[in-house]
Amino acid sequence: MLQRGSAAFGGLLLGGCDRLSQSPSFHRILSSAEQLTYRAQRLIVGQSLAREFTTADLSPVFRSNGTARPSSALYNQLLADNFDGWRLMVGGLVNRPLALSLAELRALPARTQITRHDCVEGWSAIGQWTGVPLGSVLAQAQLAPQARFIVLFSADELVRGDGGYYESIDLMDAFHPQTLLAYELNGRPLPVANGAPLRLRVERQLGYKQAKYLMRIEAVERLDGIAGGKGGYWEDRGYEWYAGI
């Protein structure tokens, strides 16, 4: 009887868990852990740097994930022209909006770092990134005092017509010295599969934060008015905005 009882109890518990997984209010309770993680990590981690590796540690093949080549006509036109016509637009809550070409970005002081890329699925790859610290571009654009987040818009349209891939980070990550607008991987121009011409590297967070195919950067005060309102493509689909774990 006890065995049958505990089996029935187990079944009820698990059936209950699955029903709870679909309940929006229970989801909100579970999601409260994200704030705890975010605050705890901001407190403990602060501005410390992600570990940097040596060329001996590089992954033989740096795996590409998600979109391997955006399908939009605009992106393919830019790619066909070797990104000559591409400009990174920097706007929103800034005093000096910018439109930077790839050559202009390459002329800015660069940083090279060998870091580990961690996918939310569980795997990791180590690559060498070269790019401009996002903080120096933002300093040029001069953030308005009410700016709290940096939103990065991608040319990647995972599902046609849904507004495309975007990501957002707070100012602590935006001005972190290892946060780059990267244009090189392993010493070569960024391959299309890894986000050509420019991608974000925000080293202390998971892979889905590292938006590829960047087109536009915007400084904003709030995230709830953009797309699904959760601050990113995967965030709008249930993933954590703070992806430090």
Place this chain on the structure above:
Amino acid sequence: MSTPEIIRRHSLATRCLHWINALCVFLVLMSGLQIFNADPHLYWGQFGASPDRALLTIGAHGFPHWATLPAWQDLSTGRRWHFFFAWLLVFNTALYLLVSMMSGHVRRDLLPKRTEIAPAHIAHDIWNHLRLRFPKGAAAKHYNVLQKLSYVGVIFVLAPIILATGLTMSPGFDAACPWLLTLFGGRQSARTIHFAAAMLVALFILVHLIMVVLAGPWNEVRSMITGRYVVPPGKQS
């Protein structure tokens, strides 16, 4: 016939924290398998992804759906369950340790005595367990050495390893404590150790439940709910 001796087996704190922990452990194990299934390969070292050689691959799609939370493939919801109950588990276990150290539970009931860890004593206890002969009388009032070793192993060895390897998988936490990467030999090694240690906890739970059933489920479960435990009468008492 003498009336059976009834003792207060577990303190109120132990009982409450045991059941909260039981719930948390089940939920983190099953949501952990959900997360594992997103990439059902294990690697060793700092990196590891599909182009690299895996140490171990489990099934084509990992664990079956009945073992995961939620029961369907849903990584984001699995992560929500995992981290919520991981936090609760950490708080609950920390409270358990604090209470148990202060009350003397750890020293008095959990840590094996010097005479108990003598190889002959342990071998004798294993032999008794294999014959399904459980302690009676006075000997049944405290944990036997195999119980003590397995509880101490889970609480003081597996639990800290699981917490530390879990944190090593966090790119944020790695920046604060890069020595964790050195200690475990990389994020992918840490993931493999996290998984192996979790499987050992699952094995512990399985054996624990079997022992409860064999030792007299009614008496054992009641002692963990109400605290009352009927001492099995024996010639030793």
